[in-house]
Amino acid sequence: MLDPILLWSGLVNGLLQGAIYALVALGLTLIYGVLHIINFAHGSLLMLAMYGVFLLFSQFGIDPYAALPIMVVGMFVLGYGLQRGLISRASHGRDENILLVTLGISIVIENLALFFFQGDTRTIDVPYAFDSLEVFGVFIAIPRLIAFAAALLIAGLLWLMIQRSDVGRAIRAVAKEKQGARLVGINVEHIYAVSYGVGIACLGAAACLLMPTYLVYPTVGHAFVLIAFTVVVLGGMGSFPGALLGGLLIGLCESFGGLFLGESFGQIGIFLVFIVVLLFRPSGLLGSRV
Amino acid sequence: MRTLAAIAVFGFAMAVLPAFGPTDFMLSFLTLMLLFAYLGQGWNILGGYGGQFSFGNTVFFGAGLYVTVITQVQFGLGPWAGLAAALLAGAAVAFAIGWLSFRYGLRGSYFALITLAFAEVFRIVANSIAITGAGAGLQVPLDPSPANLQFVGREGFYWIILALTVGSLLLAWQLERSRFGVYLIAIRDDEDAARALGVDIFRTKLRAIVLVGAMTALGGAFYGQMFLYVDPHIAFGVSVSVEVLLVSIVGGMGTVFGPLLGAAALHTLSEVARETMGDTPGLNLALYGALLVVMVMFLPKGLFGLASFSARRLLKGWRS
Numbered sequence A: 001m002l003d004p005i006l007l008w009s010g011l012v013n014g015l016l017q018g019a020i021y022a023l024v025a026l027g028l029t030l031i032y033g034v035l036h037i038i039n040f041a042h043g044s045l046l047m048l049a050m051y052g053v054f055l056l057f058s059q060f061g062i063d064p065y066a067a068l069p070i071m072v073v074g075m076f077v078l079g080y081g082l083q084r085g086l087i088s089r090a091s092h093g094r095d096e097n098i099l100l101v102t103l104g105i106s107i108v109i110e111n112l113a114l115f116f117f118q119g120d121t122r123t124i125d126v127p128y129a130f131d132s133l134e135v136f137g138v139f140i141a142i143p144r145l146i147a148f149a150a151a152l153l154i155a156g157l158l159w160l161m162i163q164r165s166d167v168g169r170a171i172r173a174v175a176k177e178k179q180g181a182r183l184v185g186i187n188v189e190h191i192y193a194v195s196y197g198v199g200i201a202c203l204g205a206a207a208c209l210l211m212p213t214y215l216v217y218p219t220v221g222h223a224f225v226l227i228a229f230t231v232v233v234l235g236g237m238g239s240f241p242g243a244l245l246g247g248l249l250i251g252l253c254e255s256f257g258g259l260f261l262g263e264s265f266g267q268i269g270i271f272l273v274f275i276v277v278l279l280f281r282p283s284g285l286l287g288s289r290v
Numbered sequence B: 001m002r003t004l005a006a007i008a009v010f011g012f013a014m015a016v017l018p019a020f021g022p023t024d025f026m027l028s029f030l031t032l033m034l035l036f037a038y039l040g041q042g043w044n045i046l047g048g049y050g051g052q053f054s055f056g057n058t059v060f061f062g063a064g065l066y067v068t069v070i071t072q073v074q075f076g077l078g079p080w081a082g083l084a085a086a087l088l089a090g091a092a093v094a095f096a097i098g099w100l101s102f103r104y105g106l107r108g109s110y111f112a113l114i115t116l117a118f119a120e121v122f123r124i125v126a127n128s129i130a131i132t133g134a135g136a137g138l139q140v141p142l143d144p145s146p147a148n149l150q151f152v153g154r155e156g157f158y159w160i161i162l163a164l165t166v167g168s169l170l171l172a173w174q175l176e177r178s179r180f181g182v183y184l185i186a187i188r189d190d191e192d193a194a195r196a197l198g199v200d201i202f203r204t205k206l207r208a209i210v211l212v213g214a215m216t217a218l219g220g221a222f223y224g225q226m227f228l229y230v231d232p233h234i235a236f237g238v239s240v241s242v243e244v245l246l247v248s249i250v251g252g253m254g255t256v257f258g259p260l261l262g263a264a265a266l267h268t269l270s271e272v273a274r275e276t277m278g279d280t281p282g283l284n285l286a287l288y289g290a291l292l293v294v295m296v297m298f299l300p301k302g303l304f305g306l307a308s309f310s311a312r313r314l315l316k317g318w319r320s
Helices: A002-037 A042-060 A066-091 A093-117 A143-164 A166-176 A179-183 A188-210 A220-235 A240-263 A263-280 B001-019 B024-049 B059-074 B080-102 B109-128 B155-177 B181-190 B191-195 B201-227 B232-236 B238-251 B258-277 B283-298 B302-319
Strands: A132-135 A138-141
Touching: A002 A042, A002 A066, A002 A138, A002 A143, A002 A166, A002 A188, A002 A220, A002 A240, A042 A093, A042 A188, A042 A220, A042 A263, A066 A188, A066 B283, A093 A132, A093 A263, A093 B109, A093 B283, A132 A143, A132 A220, A138 A143, A143 A188, A143 A240, A166 A179, A179 A188, A220 A240, A220 A263, A220 B109, A240 A263, A240 B109, A263 B080, A263 B109, B001 B024, B001 B059, B024 B059, B024 B181, B024 B201, B024 B238, B024 B258, B024 B283, B059 B080, B059 B109, B059 B201, B059 B232, B059 B238, B080 B109, B080 B201, B109 B232, B109 B238, B109 B258, B155 B181, B155 B201, B155 B258, B181 B201, B238 B283, B238 B302, B258 B283, B258 B302
Parallel strands: none
Antiparallel strands: A132 A138
């Protein structure tokens, strides 16, 4: 029988990790829900954002949490530009082309990172990296707790924006009925790019929250991208609450998988969940359509 | 008929090439180029003709590669048994993945994602169990003789891979003229219409992926014989998956010569890049990625489309 403290720590770790997955997946699910495309470049854009945080810290001494507004705005602009200037132009209105273009973008970003930074892993040294809090016998690193809270907060803000603001209304209109939205005077191309930009901005925020406890290397995106896809598929493509729930579930799945099966086989659990959900319930837990 | 003649001319010209004393470097270059033309044709059959974009063809390549090496290293059998086992393994893996994905009607992005996920599962498994040599990989002892399928000179594998490539060209040519090929193209162009006309979608896709799995695994097996080494990254990393789709798209999807043209263009490009910019990691692939975006953006029909388009225009101009 397993020690209850182990189970408790597995639960805590899983939830903390899951919140980060949820944040990464939120951007992906927004992009999917509005543009109906699968953004293959998601992982490499996260990696890019993490290098951004690293450079801001190492070159200008900007604390990762202070860098959050800079990264969010910067990544939004990058995402907006990518969608408007490259992805929409190259797609010729076909989904397969978008798949290939975002794959191409991810290959370029990843290999340029490899070229500029080599394969080395890099970390930033913040004084509070090892501060921790004891909760019922389990030590929780403060940066991870902040990441957890911030991820939930950002998810809430995003939801408010989509539900309450004018831009949010336009985004929902475009997601539901592109032609109709165009007819009532919404600039669909602009809304597409805004949605892509917001999705990528989530990665900027995620990178700031991750960097105090993570390390960055050119292929770090791989670790996140398939997990993010899994979360999105599990929660239901395009569903915000689904992404949140899916993220937490996958975090738990990884944490308990690692606990019972060992580190490397624990990873397989995630992909098995992914494959099983794709096969049997491609609409996801909270999704309505495929 | 013209296609057949072109294949014959190409095969003959390439077969006699070693008689003109090319350097070792050139033979290796051509062998790898031909191998990717062959593997690319595998992607092209399912993706180009059938419209099912796989992002994880390396799963078949890696299965073939591992099975040949494992039969020799762990079971002490010869490479010929290894080749046969690889062929079967590739077909079996493809059958399993195809059955699952197509049975549940995954298409488009979903199919791409699931192939990617399978490749990742295989990579993690290969990295964690003993029979594959885990992360350190396996090495086949060097012992050149035809019985061991190892050769002293570079011509041996050059001719073998050339034969595979010519075979794959013939296969694509035959596919275009067969009922099976027409079914595949019909599924690509409009799956629902094809079903309404009585095409058995599931069976056609499954046959295609099994064919692709077997031929890609065979390519992987010969790759293993050439380099006598395998590790999880070579076998199940993303690079083969990306390169096989790239050569087809750059050359021209759904055409007989597309993958060959694409492989020639890409390998030449990457060689030129290496010459001019030095052997820096990453730059090569970054160039590939940029090329993928540019091709989809400006030349969705690939180089082959460009070539036949300008040939037609030239002809038109000449006639008028």
